[in-house]
Amino acid sequence: MDYGWCGLAGVFAVLLVIAATLGFIQIFGLWTWQAWRKLYASEVLLWMVFLVLSLFIAKVFATVVHVTITFCKIRQYRALIHTAVHNQDPRRSGKVQKVLICHASVGSGHSRAAQALASAVSRLDESVEVRVVDLMEPPYADRTLIYFYKDWYLRLVGGETVCGNLGGLFVGFLFDRANNVHDSFTGGNALQRRITQSFLLNFMQLVCEAKPDVMVHTHFLAPELVASLRRRHGLKVPQVTVVTDMDVHAWWYQQPTDHYFVPREIAKFQLEADGVPEEDITVSGIPIMPHFQDTLNSIKHLGRDGRRQRFLSQMDAPLHEAFLPVSDMPVIVQMSTGRSVLQIFKHLIQLETPSILVVVCGRQADSRAELEKVPVPHRHRVALLGFSSCIHELLAVADVVISKPGGLITSEALSCGLMMVVVDPYPGQEERNASMLLEEGAGIWMWDYRDISFRLDRIISAPAEAKFSLSWYQQNARRIAKPEAAFKIARYVLSDAPRQRMMREEFDLEISSDSSPPTVSQGSWSVFDYSDERVDRRGRRSSHPRRLRLSDFNDMKALESNAVPHEDSDGSELSDSALPMQAPDE
Template sequence: MAGVAAALGACYTRRVTSPSSPPLQLLIVSASIGGGHVAAARALEEAARARGLEPQHVDLLSYTPLGFRRLYRQTYFDLVRTAPDFVDWLGKRLDRRPREQRTRQERVMARLTQLISRSLLKLVRSSAPDVVLHTHFLPPAILHARRLRLPQAVVITDYAAHNLWLQPGIGRYFVASDEVAAHLQAVGVEAARVRVSGIPISGRFARAPSQAAARAALGLAPERDVLLLMAAGLSAGVLRGLLEQLATLRWPLTVVIICGRSHELVGVAERETARYRPHDAAQAVHFVVHGFTEEVPRYMAAADLLVGKPGGLTTSEALAMGLPFAVVNPYPLQEEANANFLLERGVGLRLEPLTVAPFKLRRFLEDPPRRAAMRAAARALARADAADAVISSLLEEPLAP
């Protein structure tokens, strides 16, 4: 193993010091637990290709047995939906003493996980990348358990850094905000290893059309306000309850509901909105239901307000679009942290309980100065170029092995 590490280190040194060295060999490792980690990795891949690189992007779970893959995904989502208090307790317990050095129990867990990820280790060894760039905390733990000495960087995909993100051997952490950077430094990470880049998102969010152009392209009435409901991640019950409340709102409003790949949520949205019978067409809410769509950047450009769960990527995308965010039913830990980030900085409001949604939404809609102030606050926090900032950092300040 020492020979492999030495060979990789020598290869890396030659590549970054020689004037005629080939482009940076970049391996991006994500994990498809939710969509955010993979979406961030794809944004990094896009930015790297724009710089003339040929990155390799792999999903950790593609290198694990099918049974583990299903269990890992399902267990996580079942827990956060049915036992959020337990998840919150467990997460805070694991985060009591954040640090990069692993405890015995954490080392045992990393080794157990490594046993089901041998294919990933083989890939890393065979590709001999100059840098391994992670958008999930599990892959660096696996590589550390095997004591692979490779230049590694981590992109933290939320507006908080749980202890699980901290791993020995990480040369650089890319974080969403100054607050996260301050936290890492407070728990022992040297300032030189932390970069405030923002959360990587697709370049499409930096190239979005104007609101008027987006509405025209999507066939949305220009004289009506637009609420974009990102339903993916909501339970069927929460979506049903939210739609029931929105149907009581009296305002010239178009509600665009995007359900992602969930056929269940599409069915719920179509059934609930089909039952809606407005008495006053001019002051009625109009509903539009979609499943998966590639037009999310355009819908965000068209919208006046986004309603949904504050995942790290969705939050970052909304900020890039200057879009106020109404938070619904955040998962414990990371989504709660994202919600707090939005609320503290004047970009968000919280629809909790759902029965207050019509009251809060109407108060927002009928207050143009507040709407403008929230848009300005969102734009001030936007980091649409986060993916390019990460790639630029790795190119301009190479990591030592």
């Protein structure tokens, strides 16, 4: 049900406005037209106040109904969770039959990664039931959460609010501020977790009713909810998290998680610093659609002419005017980047090097109409491409791609061996993705659109064996590419490893719960307290000191009672005789 102005609040608003108007007419005796003509300005103002109050009360009524219904659902879902936990068979093993892949469409990268994993799982085993769920779409999420978590965020980072570009800077500040596993922003705060769960009750119902054999996440929102169900209610469902950014933010750290798949070694180090065991992390890369690997395998033994001829036969849009006759002109693909598409294109056509320029407009018909009006120098060939399902074919024959550094497009470009020109990265994760490209020598960061033609001319015209040439950037891209990531993750998901990992963890927790104080095993990543759902985690900490609380002293006592022997710098244990003597109390 929609509780906004287009739903229940709107119905209440219409009824209350009618009631307020009738009441106003009754109070002042305005049943005739002559009475209306004799109204004073103060009385008209009072009527307007009545209408505003009616709208406010309508919104309050809708909110009260919304909260009441939510509390009723919470009671129902608690019973549902209790039934699901009571009827589950955690010890079962064998062939995986149901896979639930969860993502959140906050940007297209998380969704495309989920689709890539679903396609890879289906290719490896067609008998497996694969379900892809978007947490940012009804009925799984409440419209209030969708507005603030998705719509408002995308408008903020895109500079579409009254704050302008300051909105993106604010998001970047929060992103850096929350990069700490002990911070409440990461989902460690119990109240915040309860609020989030109340907006995603339908998703939690799906988890309990679908009974998947394993859950895979390409966004950090769902792991937080599933981890809470496992900690607080004892739900036995293995979950695997696939990080879709080049760096691991603390938001991805949600325990218990049975395995993490990360794009590169530094991401593995960051998770280990947060306390995740090394054996629970695999450097796989970011999963991309299997079509990319199919295309790359098909053109592996073809020359440039053969690749472009095959490309023209496979594309779902006619691009013959730009690619025929076949020549050695470099292919530069400009991906749609929102408001800056036209500005980038105007500076790109100033290239002195003759090039084939392909602009992917997507579904932005207005952008394509504006681009068609721009006069293009005769030395270039230009193709404007709308929405296409064959982007993998285009990137496979391209040389350079100009795009925002989202996790998926970055992984796709690297897999195709493309030099990447970064423009307009969002503050936060995209800036870190751009930094990775610069570190590895696989791309350049374009701060000013006016520099595009100058910098690309120098790179394209440089000798192939020279450093910072186009070939040099492409070799670095191929060096760090991992096009087989989707199949690598899918093989793990279809194995019994996630469930075995979950059962081993539960066995360790059962042993540790036999003694009265909580225990910490060597190399373990967390201590769970099921009574208040507290998670004591070690990892990257904030630079701001935190005051000690009473619970901290209780933890210290518990840990001290289970302390292990100290080790000297050479690794040998210190015996009691090696410790300094203490004088007896007199």
